[in-house]
Amino acid sequence: xxxxxxxxxxVARAPGPVNAHSHAFHRVLRGRTHxxxxxxxxxxxxxxxxxxxxxxxxxxxxxxxxxxxxxVSGWTAVGEFHYVHHQPGGQSxxxxxxxxxxxxAAAAAGIRLVLLDTCYLSGGIGAPLEPAQTRFSDGDAQSWxxxxxxxxxxxGQEAGELVTVGAAIHSVRAVPRDQLDVIAxxxxxxxxxxxxxxxxxxxxxxxxxxxxxxxxxLLEQSGLLTPRLSAVHATHLTADDIALLGERKxxxxxxxxxxADLGDGIGPARALSDxxxxxxxxxxxxxxxxxxxxxxxxxxxxxxxxxxxxxFTPEEITSAAVDGGRRSLGLQDCDDQILVRLDTIRTAxxxxxQLPLTATAADIFEVRIAGTTVARDGVHTTLGDPGxxxxxxxxxxxx
Numbered sequence: 001x002x003x004x005x006x007x008x009x010x011v012a013r014a015p016g017p018v019n020a021h022s023h024a025f026h027r028v029l030r031g032r033t034h035x036x037x038x039x040x041x042x043x044x045x046x047x048x049x050x051x052x053x054x055x056x057x058x059x060x061x062x063x064x065x066x067x068x069x070x071x072v073s074g075w076t077a078v079g080e081f082h083y084v085h086h087q088p089g090g091q092s093x094x095x096x097x098x099x100x101x102x103x104x105a106a107a108a109a110g111i112r113l114v115l116l117d118t119c120y121l122s123g124g125i126g127a128p129l130e131p132a133q134t135r136f137s138d139g140d141a142q143s144w145x146x147x148x149x150x151x152x153x154x155x156g157q158e159a160g161e162l163v164t165v166g167a168a169i170h171s172v173r174a175v176p177r178d179q180l181d182v183i184a185x186x187x188x189x190x191x192x193x194x195x196x197x198x199x200x201x202x203x204x205x206x207x208x209x210x211x212x213x214x215x216x217x218l219l220e221q222s223g224l225l226t227p228r229l230s231a232v233h234a235t236h237l238t239a240d241d242i243a244l245l246g247e248r249k250x251x252x253x254x255x256x257x258x259x260a261d262l263g264d265g266i267g268p269a270r271a272l273s274d275x276x277x278x279x280x281x282x283x284x285x286x287x288x289x290x291x292x293x294x295x296x297x298x299x300x301x302x303x304x305x306x307x308x309x310x311x312f313t314p315e316e317i318t319s320a321a322v323d324g325g326r327r328s329l330g331l332q333d334c335d336d337q338i339l340v341r342l343d344t345i346r347t348a349x350x351x352x353x354q355l356p357l358t359a360t361a362a363d364i365f366e367v368r369i370a371g372t373t374v375a376r377d378g379v380h381t382t383l384g385d386p387g388x389x390x391x392x393x394x395x396x397x398x399x
Contacts, residue, residue: 002322003315004352010343011365012352014318016076016336017291018325020253021194021232021282023081024063024102025050028397030287040200040262047285048132050397051084056093058396059084060101065389066286067109072375072386073289073361076336076368077112079253079282079329081168081194081232083120083136085147090134096151103155103163108383110374111162112336114329116194117151118168119144119183121175125210136170141179145186152191162370166192166329169224171199172207172215180222189228192330194253195219197231199264204236216241225250230280230328235259235267242268246275251328254320256297258284266301270311279316280324292363295321295356317356339366 004014028050033043054062070078080102086092099115106113120136121144123129129137138144152165167187169175172195175183187193198204198215207215216237219225225244230251237245245252252272259265262285273279281294295317302311312320326332340355341347341363350358367375374381383389 002319004318004340004355006352007339010341012340012342012355014338014340014355015322016334016338016367016369017074017295017321018280018329018331019070019075019078019283019291020230020251020280020325020328021081021255021284022066022078023285024066024105025054025059025084026285027062027066028394029285040264041202043262048130051135052088052132053397054084054098056097056101058393059098060105061389061396062393063102063105064108064383065386065393066289067106067111067113068380068383068386068389069289071109071111071367071369072364072378072380074291074338074364074367075111075283075289076338077114077325077329077331077334078106079114079116079166079192079194079325081116081118083118083168083170085117085138086135088135090137096154099151099155106163107160109380110369110372110382112331112334112369113163114166114192114331115151115155115163116166116168116192117148118170119175119179120170121179122173124173125176125206141175141182142186145183148191149188164330166194168194171196171203172218173203177211177218177222180218180224184223191228192230192328193224193228194230194232194328195224197234198236198241199233201236214238214241216244220244220248232282232284233259233264233267234272235265237268237272242271242275245272246277249276249278251278251280251324253280253282253328254298255282255284256294256301257288260297260301261285261287266305269298270302270306273312273316278324278327279320280328281321282325290361291321292356292359292361299357314353314356318353321356334370336369338364338368341365
């Protein structure tokens, strides 16, 4: 089990948290979606508007700011669930332009990036793509697989050791059943594979009506429920789903601050862990970027649902943020670290192992990735204040 260790009376050393689920461009929406009531589905329309405005140059600037904020907040690695592949209207860029922009942004920020290139083929089960979704699609799964393998070869030659390529299925809403079978058969087996799973009850209902099984059951039928799979959110599951995900040793990426922000619901994290699934954490739409707040919210959501305290031990919470994330992204060999102050108004008096329940990103003194100090006291060592980067990047977007 991953542990936090005391260096001296004022500083503790912790293994670097891993952000296993990110959509960098969603950061555009922070503080801009709260004027009225709504749901995930109304929020999604604002998200599509942001996606439609992305260009390779603008995305590089935005993602550089996002990744820099992640680093100064204590995240040392990120799984970027990326589906804005093509130009508006669906025309291809000449050379993986959007993906290269993300890789350059991660290199500038000094964060480990696993670029989870995402298959996105339909606008819903049995539904055509909406106009805003056309730039997400490669047409069919085989074309997507060919592009992913090409991307891995291209980035492997230029991106450096901190950037690797994985894969993702957007959801069973966005990838038809026959195309899931192609992915299971043709995608390189050594690549991490992620999927949004049962984030919304409407997804479950549509899947049951179309296929007679839950989304978890559909992935099982396609042979995709394996230990390399990471299921993101997994909020609305049946008891059979939980048992199956646990039996197959699937990673479950909980994104508590996003699930709260969107009103999605509280996922059965404790039950999934007890069944044998591996819990990891992500910040998803970046309503906040703070690994300690994701850790804390994992436990607090469980307490609210169960009316009990101590659903996860502090050690289990830390392990979700570190070991679970590393496993989800295939980064088991990294040894990144953060140093946390023990003498702040939040952490003074805390037992070291209980820092996930008291600290915030503001208490992080130093962040070390691949042996290099990349942030100290909330400032990036080469990029400076991420707020300055946002001031430039966000002016390109209006909602």
